[in-house]
Amino acid sequence: MNDNKLKDIWSKAENFRDTPGYESDTIERFLTSRSNSIAEKITRMLQFDIAIKLLAAIVFTINAILYFNIQSIVFTTCLSGAALIIPFVLFELRILRQFSGISDYGQSTKAKLSAMLTFLRSRFFIAILSISSTNLFFFYSGLLFYFFIVYGHLRQLDNMDIFVFSILCIIGIVMNFVINYTQVRYHIKHLEACLSDLNDSVLSVVSINIETQQKQDRTIKLLLGVALILGFVLLIAILKKIGM
Known part of the structure; x- marks a missing residue:
């Protein structure tokens, strides 16, 4: 069922509240099931x-253990990579704890929908930025492990190797971001449609909450962006140094 049909059903339910088959409770149960589904998908994404x-x-x-007595710079890089993952x-x-709290099943449908919408519209970008960084860590950790299995060390890399590996990593990061961004945007639009049916005034309150939350998140966005860029540049510099 799409959002337009949902709006139509809800309008009929409000106009014919006492007519059998058009009870608002039935529509609200449907909205609750949809909000639960969205909450589960976001939770699984983070988990x-x-x-x-x-x-x-x-x-x-x-990798750090494998390269310990072979290439000290790779050993240090691996330890740094593992340590850098921890804050992410x-x-x-x-984020997962916060989202689990606002999507608690004990809330009313309206409270749950508005809380989820506020969270996704204000914090989903920074969360997806963090999720996208996984490609950087997983790609290079896997690459170093592959080189050890095949060559017993990190072999020398020429400029073409570095270029190709960098492009592959960037493509993975961008694709990860776009896929998750598109998915969350779809959930946001669906929540907006549901909330507009329940109470139009809720959206104005949500907008105020979003503005407040976005101001608080700007510093975190900046730090995550800088960490992602520095991590990528550092790994490229190390690979280039080893390849020389």
Whole structure:
């Protein structure tokens, strides 16, 4: 059922409140089930990314052990990579706890929908930015592990190698961001449609909450962006140095 049909059904329910088959409670139960579905999808998205980040940290740690007596710069890089993942994981765990709290099933439908909409519209960009960083960590940890298995060390890399690996990593980051961005934008539009049917005045309150939250998140967005860029540049510089 699309959002236009949902609006039509809700309007009929309000106009014919006492008519059998048009009870508002029925529509509200439907909206509740849809909000629960959205909450589950967002939760799984965060849980899956946290698991992949932890896996990348484990691979970095294994690489550090493998390269310990072979290439000290790779050993240091792997430890740094594993350490850099930790704040990203802690940040996403905090986001997950916050989202789980606002999507609590004990709330009323209106409260739950408005809280979820406020969260997604104000914080989804910074969360997706953190999720996109997973490609950087997982790609390079896997690449270093592959080189050790095949060559027993990180072989020399020419400029073409560095260019190709960098492009592949960037493509992965961009695709990850676009896919998750599109998915969350769809959820936001669906929540907006549901809320507009329940109470139009709720959207104005949501907008005020979003503006407040966005002001608080600007510093975090900047730090995450800088960390992502510096991590990418640092790894490229190390690969280039080893390849020379």
